[in-house]
Amino acid sequence: MSHVVQTFRAPDPASALAAVKAALGPDAVLLSTRTVQTGLLRRREVEVTAAAAAPALAEPPRPAAPPAPRPRLAPAGDEALAAEVRHLRRSVEEARRALAAVTREARAHRDLDLPPPAVELYARLLGRGVEPVLAEELVRQALELARSRPAPLDALVRDLLGERLLPCRAPWLHEGRHVIALVGPTGVGKTTTLAKIAARAVLEARRKVALLTVDTYRIGATDQLARYGEIMGVPVLVARDRNELRRAAERVREADLVLIDTAGRSSADDVARQAELVRSVPRVQLHLVVSAASGASALAAVAEQYRGLMPDRLVFSKLDESSGPGAILSAAVRVGRPVACIADGQRVPEDLHAPTGPELCELVLTGYGTHTRERE
Ligand SMILES: Nc1nc2c(ncn2[C@@H]2O[C@H](COP(=O)(O)OP(=O)(O)OP(=O)(O)O)[C@@H](O)[C@H]2O)c(=O)[nH]1
Ligand SMILES: [Mg+2]
Structure with missing residues (x-):
């Protein structure tokens, strides 16, 4: 079933919801809500993006219930349209970045094939400037050690570091x-x-x-x-x-x-x-x-x-x-x-x-x- 996504603006949340229901029906799903400032006077409005199954649109939109002020649907005109496009672009970009981060994380988990606490420690070592290949080696050795010597992973990594970082007299x-x-x-x-x-x-x-x-x-x-x-x-x-x-x-x-x-x-x-x-x-x-x-x-x-x-x-x-x-x-x-x-x-x-x-x-x-x- 195809869906339709629509954005509504109204002076307050109740009016915005009324507009959503009126246009998309009672089963509409809210995707996002935010406050925006519009016009020269920077008036505050509530912007709601909602989705509904396409057939819901077949029904003629019902007017917003009185006494709520008549909601203004997505504003018309070039400026409003440009604002809408900018908003959508931003949303898409945000979603893309989030997806890339999740994918990266998932790939790191899969490629390294490490349990979550080890991945955390690995990430911490990278954050400290340790070379990735060394960080992975340390974490794997610590995991190996943990099988015979139950201890927190970072304590084991500390021990391993001690074997590599040799001190001497000043x-x-x-x-x-x-x-x-x-x-x-x-x-x-x-x-x-x-x-x-x-x-x-x-x-x-x-x-x-x-x-x-x-x-x-x-x-x-x-x-x-x-x-x-x-x-x-x-x-x-x-x-x-x-x-x-x-x-x-x-x-x-x-x-x-x-x-x-x-x-x-x-x-x-x-x-x-x-x-x-x-x-x-x-x-x-x-x-x-x-x-x-x-x-x-x-x-x-x-x-x-x-x-x-x-x-x-x-x-x-x-x-x-x-x-x-x-x-x-x-x-x-x-x-x-x-x-x-x-x-x-x-x-x-x-x-x-x-x-x-x-x-x-x-x-x-x-x-x-x-x-x-x-x-x-
Ligand atoms: N930020 C920072 N600067 C340093 C440090 N050690 C030295 N410097 C600076 O690095 C620059 C070069 O220092 P030098 O001691 O002359 O270096 P060098 O190895 O003797 O240089 P060459 O004899 O020309 O090979 C100078 O501006 C120092 O002040 C440090 O630990 N931190
Ligand atoms: Mg010198």
Whole structure:
């Protein structure tokens, strides 16, 4: 049986309903009701859209029952017609969007084939910026674990994250002598992070610090580091090649913490050359600095690219510019090295943190704020 859909406007709900009944009969079904403003005076009217089986129209429309004011049916004229078309277009668009959302959800359920609580957790991980493939893997492993260890799924995911996000001692809190070199792509924040670590070591841990740089590539790079050194009262040495670097390292052998800055290069081969250069310093620990600002998949690609360097530690910068802290998981899983520290802003040294293992997991699962506590 075909149906007819019609829209009515009247000054009040009772009159609108009377108009519907009069035109479409007592079995008409109301599809929507809303208040609209019409005319120059922006008069309020009730707009009702109703549907009825087509035969109902065969009956002649009955007049609205007195004393209700005579309802005005869908207003006539070009302007009214245009308004009606706009309204219908909006309704169709809304329905289309709703249907697309439902379809998406249904597809996600079917493709992932996960129970509803797992889908919820999966969606939450995606919302935190975790790569979809990693999020799915974590949720599936948690479901598997839940078969032998009854526990809330998110607690199990937290445990699994703990296995992947390895913490380590904050670089500025090391006992004994340490030599750390920061390597990584251009502009990720190596020099700024190095200055933050140095400041922490000097101010909080009272360590004797020395700064070395092999970045003679970028104009102003040595000046940038020299200024930091001046402010903190620590020596800054510049080395142009392997021999100079070895000699410089020898000159600062009394320092508890030696921090080596390298040139940021856009090609992985050039970064590898920087890594090779600093590896000539005895007992150097290579810290790969990667920016979280570019998002999970870009971070995963960078991690893939630099995995070959076999860094000892990972440093994440620009978390404040990332779409979600879950992105760090991509690099941590791919490189498989402990996270030395994370930076979340330009302030030296405030915007640098060394989260513990549970704090790292918390950061990925629930967000900012938790990583600001420091490891003792
Ligand atoms: N928002 C934000 N900006 C940062 C962070 N770390 C560094 N920056 C900024 O990023 C820019 C580049 O920082 P640098 O420390 O010079 O980066 P770099 O890796 O040494 O750069 P190159 O030596 O040229 O490769 C500067 O404007 C920093 O202030 C961070 O955690 N968050
Ligand atoms: Mg630099």
